Amino acid sequence: MQDIFADNLVYAHYGLILALSCGQLLVLYALSNSNQPPAGLGLFTVYFMTTLLAWFAVSLNQVIPVGLDIPAVAAIISACFLALATSQRAGVARAHYLLGPVCLGTILAVFLLPPDTLFQLYLATAALFWAVAAALGGWRGWRGRNIGDSLIALAGLLMTAAMLLCWYLLAQERQPAIAQSLVYAVHGAAHALVIIGFLASTLQDQQHQLSHLSTVDPLTRLLNRRGLESALNVTLANARRHGEFTAAVMVDIDHFAELNRHFGEDTGDRILQYMARGLEQECRSGDVVARYERDVFLIILPNSGLEAARNLAERIRSRLGNEPLIIEQQLINVTASLGAAASGDAGLDVLYRDTTRALQLAKRGGRNRVAAVEHRPLHLSNAATLR
Ligand SMILES: Nc1nc2c(ncn2[C@@H]2O[C@H](COP(=O)(O)OP(=O)(O)OP(=O)(O)O)[C@@H](O)[C@H]2O)c(=O)[nH]1
Known part of the structure; x- marks a missing residue:
């Protein structure tokens, strides 16, 4: 049996x-x-x-x-x-x-x-x-x-x-x-x-x-815009609740379309990677670096003011000036325009808008420079106080 x-x-x-x-x-x-x-x-x-x-x-x-x-x-x-x-x-x-x-x-x-x-x-x-x-x-x-x-x-x-x-x-x-x-x-x-x-x-x-x-840019291995949003949602909400300042720097490579045309798209890709590594090295460990779009990078500095953002932007600009890039024995002069901004009640959209404004100023000023704007929220008093 x-x-x-x-x-x-x-x-x-x-x-x-x-x-x-x-x-x-x-x-x-x-x-x-x-x-x-x-x-x-x-x-x-x-x-x-x-x-x-x-x-x-x-x-x-x-x-x-x-x-x-x-x-x-x-x-x-x-x-x-x-x-x-x-x-x-x-x-x-x-x-x-x-x-x-x-x-x-x-x-x-x-x-x-x-x-x-x-x-x-x-x-x-x-x-x-x-x-x-x-x-x-x-x-x-x-x-x-x-x-x-x-x-x-x-x-x-x-x-x-x-x-x-x-x-x-x-x-x-x-x-x-x-x-x-x-x-x-x-x-x-x-x-x-x-x-x-x-x-x-x-x-x-x-x-x-x-x-x-879906949150990482495959070329530079930095966060993409979506990754940045999900990484910062909680941080920025906490900063707003505690009234802490958040700063941001937007970096745009100057005449990148022309560099692409002149040296080829592969070299263009390597310029983007070089820029990504450089930004990571200049940032502190708490900062968040992302490739926001095309040749535009956005750095968020939690718990920091405009001064810190401007200093970081200047460090990045002088790093690019002091370290010329050599790819396949060709010397490539890479410069960038940078916009810095800071706010005490910022969401990502506000920081993006302010750094974009600052970046436009830097470009209009002749490129290869840093410009900064400070976001000042409007505080409306009630009618009794106004009188
Ligand atoms: N090699 C490479 N090029 C890219 C990539 N993504 C976008 N581009 C190119 O980046 C260029 C961006 O051009 P624009 O936005 O006009 O920027 P720009 O030429 O730097 O002009 P300014 O910012 O005004 O100085 C375009 O030519 C795109 O084709 C990429 O992943 N790799």
Whole structure:
């Protein structure tokens, strides 16, 4: 009766794992076509394939038993690939120096150890691999608040516990059929958890990547206008509530269209990158630098007044004058016009408007200079005070 139970489980699980793996492989195929395939994709694919092979070997073993415990060896190899895949995903790629030799040593032990000891070694090694997957999946899940990696960790924990229980049932209770059924049942559930976990984890990562891309300018790696707005919404609201001044500097590269035309768009791109790095270096860590549009950059200086903005603008201007840019042995004279503004009750739109006004003044004054305007909010007294 117990044997029938274990056998039935094998066929039921083989069907389940075949279906899950086929679905998973389709998704992996779709993911591998993306520009940045998820970390560990290759090793996870090998894990899914070897698991399928392991279950195929288990089913085949029911029909044509062979001397060697091929299903156990295949299960160990697939657990090893899972441990390697989770370690690559967690950024601990060096784990293969340890896990690879352990896996190889366990497989080669077939020539050295008697069957009983060999089976215990198999259990211990598989438990180790699943425990590694649990630890690394758990660590990545906790660090990145990623529910998918936490599911992989849960699968690892389940399988480690099942391996230990299986070892106890075999060594102490001599109940091989129950031990076998336990491993089949838990392995099917753990495998399904790994599949769901890997999908959830990669989807969450891609979601983060997309929202990051929509707020960052890919050329200069500065925030774009949208990123600036979302980064500053809370800061500016707090500053307004506490009556703190916020300052801003707008930087516009002089005659950038002409530089583009003369040196080519690639050089134009490198000028934008050079400008972005220069601005970041001149700013303090609390300042926010963004590429606002085309060749226009906007720097927000929280909790600062007009004097600080003007000083920063002058530093940037003299840096450009003192450090001529050399690209492909061509000396390129890059200058910029800068507008500085500050306000005590500013939103981003007010700072943008005031710095734009200041920038227009700098341009009208002949470019390569700094101009500043101060935003003075109107305070209307009530009628009684006016009289
Ligand atoms: N290389 C490069 N050029 C860009 C990029 N985005 C916008 N541009 C170019 O930047 C130029 C901006 O031109 P304008 O706004 O007239 O600025 P300008 O020539 O600096 O004129 P002033 O600001 O008045 O001195 C345009 O020629 C755009 O084609 C980019 O990502 N890379």
